[in-house]
Amino acid sequence: MTSVYSVKLWLLSAAVAMCATTASAQVVSPQAPKPILAPAPVREAAPLADDPKLEARLVDISQELRCLVCQNESLASSHAELADDLRREVRDLIRQGKTDQEVKDFLVARYGDFVLYRPEVKPLTWVLWFGPFLLLLVAAVLMGVYLRQRRQQVQPAPLSDADRARAQKILKA
């Protein structure tokens, strides 16, 4: 049992470490921000980020995808090494002329629906998509039932003739 926990702890710390170290290693990575001014005339191998159209599509697609290492980051923003590799794959796929859907299918086939921030609507994800509305509906019905019950509880009993006579007597006094 303890080993299971130590493993989980390790995974957690490893994930944090990976996110942290790769973030600091970013300075030397080819994904460093592009200079705004035109680059010097002589350059080594052109960085992958040279095609602005391709990069725009890459960002567009990868914003919809989850990084598997830093799970709350999108593939577009993650500095994890795996995210670098996956962006490289996505770039290649775009260059091959694949559609956005085909790129997403490529990643889903390998990493599952988990990589999609917006999972497809299918029987397995019905609970995810419709669950909240179902809960809202249940809550609305319960509230309706409760309100109706309460109305019945506080309904005033009709005044009898004897009561009316008594009330008038008190008022006149």
Next chain:
Amino acid sequence: MKKFLIPLVLFFGLVVFLAVGLKLDPREIPSPLVNKPAPEFSLPTLAGDAKFSPKDMLGQVWMFNVWATWCVACREEHPVLVAFAQKNSVPIVGLSYKEIQPQDAAAKASDEVKLQVARERSVVWLKRHGNPYVTSVMDLDGRVGINYGVYGVPETYIIDKQGVIRYKRVGVVTPQLLADKILPLIEALNKS
């Protein structure tokens, strides 16, 4: 039923949900590759004499283990694999995953140099910690890893005689996991 019990029951329901949630590991993502054919590849081996392809293993149940010398958890897992290999249950093939990391000095070298450095490093590491692998293949750019849905090292797959992935483990293989899950699965797969 007494009305004051309703919040109590709701509370305990919530506690059960939260308790289950605490035990779940968010890094354990169900792999879509289980029960799918193992992705094809052809990579140089650690020994360097020939290329290895999953096709070479057709007809037998085998274990595919993703590892690297920089992987800290692999060091914890490794003795378990070495002991398992000594039982000769199934062959274990290693996938040396991205041995050269971007921060390594060799990262900017040519592919041949990288492969050589990776091999040297891996051989030394396996000599020190024991070698459970019948062969280990070199996935330097991590592309094969991506095809297998690798997102953390170590990862372990069990592949059946027809070349279909039957099981995937993300994280360390423990003796308990071997005994409870992997060995029974291997036995069942060997019979079929």
